[in-house]
Amino acid sequence: MASQELHDLVVVANRLPVDAKTLPDGATEWVTSPGGLVTAMESVMRNVDSAAWVGWAGSPGEAPEPFRADGMDLYPVSLDATDIEKYYEGFSNATLWPLYHDVIVDPAYHRTWWDTYVSANRRFAKAAAAVTAPGGTIWVHDYQLQLVPEMIRSERPDVRIGFFNHIPFPPVELFSQLPKRNQVLRGLLGADLVGFQRESDTLNFLASVRHLLGYQVDQRTVTVPGIGAVEPRDVIAGTFPISLDTQAVTELTEDPEIKERARQLRHDLGDPENVVLGVDRLDYTKGIRHRLKAWGELLNDGSIDPRETVLVQVATPSRERVDAYRQLRDEVELTVGRINGDHAPIGRPAISYLHRSFNRRDMTALYMAADVVLVTALRDGMNLVAKEYVASRPDLRGVLVLSEFAGAADELRAALLVNPHDIDELKSAALRALSMPEEEQEEMMTSLRRQVLDHDVQSWAKHFLDELEAVGEPAPPSAPIIRLSGDETPDTAQLDAALEAFADTPRILVASDFDGVLAPIVADRDAVQANPRSIGALRELTELSGVNVALVSGRALEDLQHHAGMPSSVALVGSHGAEVGALPSDLHADVMDAGTMTMDETRQNLRDSIARRLQHIADQHPGAEVEVKPASAVLHTRNAKGRGAGNATEAALEFARGLPDVTVTPGKEVVEFSVVDSHKGTAVRALGRAAAADALLYLGDDVTDENVFAILEDGDLGVKVGDGDTAAAFRIEGTDAVADLLERLLELRTGEE
Incomplete structure (x- = not known):
């Protein structure tokens, strides 16, 4: 089991880079799992000191304890069956995936999917935040985790914090259709x-930010306004086309x-003159149906003799619980069966169809056996198959037919680029590839290999992380450390x-x-x-020597006085520290400023607006209420x-x-806008000084109470009431x-146990 140490680099992705094998x-044995992201990131993780990976382990239910596998510290996140249905299969793959891929299939929208997407993203975020060292780097990956x-x-x-989107980012006209689009952008x-595969994706993202959020965009820099008086910050959007570990290939x-x-694979296929290969996840974005139609x-x-040329189609199983994918598999297998029935010679298929996963060794052998590889994606973020084929051909033979709608087309310009929607163009490209002379193949492959080998996954990661390092210093810690x-x-x-x-401490607060x-907590405040x-x-504690008692509330001072009914020996602080009541005689009034709230006409007008x-x-939201306090306005x-x-x-x-000159405090079913800069932590620290306390005890249940827990020192006692992360x-x-x-405290202080 990996120790719960803090790491300088934490990668966050939907899946861990390993699969469980019984x-x-x-x-249980953990083995490296297939997939473009895992292939790309595995070598990066091995070359970084103190790195960790946060992700789902692949099975519903409780997550395994953190563990170490393949030289990596892994921190599993739990997803139950509902999460898988609504967060993964639902919002991620039935809403976002089709929308981001040009609506090849109509996206589905369900509000409960969004709710689960939010809760799952929060789980990943908390797991990553908990294992990252101060000043460290968190690199979040892909569309499933856009809120993280x-x-x-x-x-x-x-x-x-870096984010890399492995799939396309749609034009603003399409992205605008997404419910909760602004929350995704924020x-x-x-x-x-924020990194993308293609320049067009980066520009689409910036256009969406400009048009939908109205934020200032200057070239690649987005100015994100702060909440309330918090200073704005800059976010950079950039293009970082991913690659692969070419040395391993x-x-x-x-x-x-x-x-x-x-050699054996070609023999098993009947030693044809030409082997044409397609390698894809079984996904409607990959253009498999268009490829089969053309073939x-x-x-x-x-135009093609099936006795001389065979098409090998590898279709890796994918999301088979989603209706669109089940339907696609049925269509593909029906088409393959019909073509083989019409054209396959006895004892040899016209199309060798393989619906299963292959390991890296077998895939490399397939690439080395193929004379032509068809990558006909209708829309793809990158498509590493194209780069894997090029990296697998040191003999400088073979031809790559590549869709112009795959991200790889931006870099692999020497390939035969095609519009896969144009079946005639696709057929012509396939025939040209099959008849290309060896010297032309060598020229093409030399150019392609130079691009792929010079821009491997290590250079991709270094480019991204160097850019992230250069964006500026992180803010000093302002949120309390979770204990x-x-x-x-x-x-x-x-x-x-x-x-x-x-x-037993002499003077306590x-x-x-x-x-x-x-x-x-009650519905009617x-x-x-x-x-x-x-x-x-509390009343009895105030009567003891060396003890001071205070109530520190978000309620207005007058409201707190009315409902608490405490004697004058208890100090009352309202509006999160903005209002201080009359202080008991044993508190030093010159230390605890009773005039903390300094309202003037300008602030009063701001509060009213x-x-x-x-x-x-x-x-607009029935049941929500607004409370106006002396120094703030509150939405309940x-x-x-x-x-x-x-x-x-x-x-x-x-x-x-x-919104300028305002302190905004989101709490438990409440958002408070204070026109006076104050919070409970400041108030309690001042109370402690006024009481000359050697130690203090604080009891709180809300997010606003975390400001107090964060300032407690050795000897102090912080007690959280109820659930939730807390300092x-x-x-x-x-x-x-x-x-x-x-x-119990009263018993201990009086010795009356």
Whole structure:
């Protein structure tokens, strides 16, 4: 098992680069999996110190523990059956894939697919953020994870984030059809560098950002406005055509066993004069049907003699639970059967159809055996088959027929370029390839090999990572380091020991949030009622020597005073620190500034204008409400109907982008716009100084409470109430557990156990 160390480079992709193989004794062996991304990245990972890969292990259910395989530290992410259905097969492959490939097949849209896509992306983002070293680099790959960059940035602004899109990016006219299109664009713009295969893809992306988000685009630089008063940041979009590990391919071509295997393959096919090869995933974007139609017509009109020329079609199984792929397989196999029935000589097929995966050794042998390779993709991000064929032909023989709609066509200009939609052109190119003289083949292949060998996968990765390194320094850490994730809970004995040590400290400050901690969360905020046990324990603590108590809430100060019902010996801080009530006599008022809130007419007008905009958003999402505090305006979404909560929050955050002089705090079903720069962490730090406390205890349940947990020092005690990632060292379940903890602290402090 790999240790949970922090890594300088973390690759994030939908799949891990290995597949599980069950051995006869029941043990699991991890073997390198096929695929363009794995082939491309495997060698990169081996040549980087302290690198890790985050991805799905390939089976539904709980993820395996982190492990090491093939010299790589691997961190599995869990996907259950619903995730696979809706995130992977649904939004990724039935919505995004066809849309990004020029709508060759109509995309399908379902809102629940989007919800699952968001939750799955968040899982990948959290896993990557947790294993990346401070100042490290995270490289996110492909269309399944387009929201991950922004999610990582919100948690780890101290790291560099790159995103590479392996498939095409569609023109703005097509991309505009995508529901949640703006969220996808903002997800990608969480990266510092967004890379694409082709120049046209890069320009399509920039056009979408300009037209749909309205962001400033200067050549390849996008200026992304900050949320509220957060400074804008620049994102670079660039073109980085991927390649392959040419050294590994070269070594395979020099292997005597593979050379012999290539000769044997031609013999098994009946030693024809010409072997033509197609290698594709069984996908509607690959143009297999167009290729077969052209081949069938060549046989029908006698241009090709099936006794002299055979087509080998490798169709790797792909997404066979998706209807469009099952239908494609049926059509392809029906067409192959019909052509063979009409034209195959006895004992020899006209088309040798292979619906299975091949390892790299067998694929290299096939490439070495083929006189012509047909790459007829209707739309493809790159298509590494074209480059693999070129790299496999050190003999400078063979002809590559290449679709102009494959990304490889931008680089492999010496190939026979075709429009695969034009069947006559495709037929002519195939015949020209079959009749090309050896000296012309040599000239073509020499040019192609120079391009492929000079631009291998190592140079691709170095180019991308060097560019990422040059985009600027990451922001200093602003988000607290996560100490507990999800619902992870330390042993209760550990908490009790920490509480006992805290109770023995001479001067202590006990501070707490109100809603969700002292009082259960309720739909009607005015109907909130604090747990009487907690309130009673806090009151008694204020009467003890060396103890100060404070409530620090997002509620307005007047509202907090009304619902908390605390004595004057308890310090009350409202509006996340922007409002400070009358301080108890034993707190140093000159340290804890009661005049923190400095509202003037300009800020009041800004607050009122924000409130009007938030009310407009709330009116569009029934159940959402707006609260106006002395120093802020707040959108509450707890009672919003259906999808209204998420949509209202999204609208509020979109409004917040570029809004000057405002601190925007998204919380639990709430977004607060404060015209005074303050947060709970600042307030609690000031309270600690005012109380001259040697240590402090803080209880909180919300995102806004993480600002407090982040500033706690040795000897302090942070306790998260409820689930969620947190910088607190301890966690308890709910308001009843809070009451138990406060009563236990009272016992320890008074010695009345």
